[in-house]
Amino acid sequence: MNRTEKDFLALLEKDQLLKDVFCAVSEYTTLLHEIEGVGRYIESTPTTYLDIIDSIRVNKITRKSINIVTRTFDRLVKLGLVKYIIDGDTYDLDNANDSDDEARLKHYSDLGCPQDNSIVQLTDSQSWVGCTGRDLYYAYKQKIEKAEDDKATLDILTESMNTIKKPFEDKFTTLSNEFEDKIKIVEKTAQNSLLKNTEVLSVFSAVIAIIITNVVGLTALKTLNLSGLVIVNCTAVLAIAALLILTRILVINEKLSAGQIVTYIIVITIIAALLVLAALGKLG
Numbered sequence: 001m002n003r004t005e006k007d008f009l010a011l012l013e014k015d016q017l018l019k020d021v022f023c024a025v026s027e028y029t030t031l032l033h034e035i036e037g038v039g040r041y042i043e044s045t046p047t048t049y050l051d052i053i054d055s056i057r058v059n060k061i062t063r064k065s066i067n068i069v070t071r072t073f074d075r076l077v078k079l080g081l082v083k084y085i086i087d088g089d090t091y092d093l094d095n096a097n098d099s100d101d102e103a104r105l106k107h108y109s110d111l112g113c114p115q116d117n118s119i120v121q122l123t124d125s126q127s128w129v130g131c132t133g134r135d136l137y138y139a140y141k142q143k144i145e146k147a148e149d150d151k152a153t154l155d156i157l158t159e160s161m162n163t164i165k166k167p168f169e170d171k172f173t174t175l176s177n178e179f180e181d182k183i184k185i186v187e188k189t190a191q192n193s194l195l196k197n198t199e200v201l202s203v204f205s206a207v208i209a210i211i212i213t214n215v216v217g218l219t220a221l222k223t224l225n226l227s228g229l230v231i232v233n234c235t236a237v238l239a240i241a242a243l244l245i246l247t248r249i250l251v252i253n254e255k256l257s258a259g260q261i262v263t264y265i266i267v268i269t270i271i272a273a274l275l276v277l278a279a280l281g282k283l284g
Helices: 005-014 016-029 049-058 066-078 098-110 133-219 221-251 258-283
Strands: 030-035 039-044 082-085 119-122
Touching (some): 005 016, 016 030, 016 133, 049 066, 049 119, 066 082, 119 133
Antiparallel strands (some): 082 119
16 A cells, blocks of 8 residues: 555554654754745654654653554654664655555564664655655644644634623623513513403403393393392303403413402492392393
8 A cells, every 4th residue: 555644644543542642752853943935854863762762651652562662663753754873774664655654674684673773763755655753743743733723723713702792791691681581571561462352352351241141040030039149240240250260360371369369259249239239220
């Protein structure tokens, strides 16, 4: 499989341990220079294998065991990102294709690497087709710095937007509260209007019901006699009172006190008594 710088960057992002060890090796074997008019330049500064492993352990770059760290280091060698510096060794097989990985690691193993005093550094060949360790580290640093710059820019923009939005947010909150208050006023007005209309209709219905009850009662007075007429009216009064009470509770969703319920019954009783007396007066 062919590999490019982009593929190696993706591999580092996918494998946290590989990235931690690679960054540790890179920081201990390079120096970053700023050259005016040219830009950045990474200088290779080879160091010993033991120094790198010790620095990873002492600085607690990873919680993995030393054995796992050394195997990860071997993997970097296998990938062609790190190499051993050995006098007389001219091995320079690039890492553009993963088919050479095993051969690369075997080459250094056959030479007795790693040893505590083995000199290591990032690969930096100018003739490689793949991606050298130095180029990958440079690309990774640029990616991290760009992310930090983007975050800093975003923080500045967010702070600026919050500063701009602040007066409008306060105004919006005020308008929102005023709008809610007006909605409550409208709802209360509508509820009161519904209550009044319901009360008028209820009283009107009660009067009609009592009139019809008395007309029917007076028509059958000889059969019912006066006590029967009173019973019929009392029954009608109680039925109408129950209707009015249930209307306010179920339709208007209002909670009635015991005093309000008694008031309804008294008012309807008085109306019924007056109608009964009026009817008896006409009959006499």
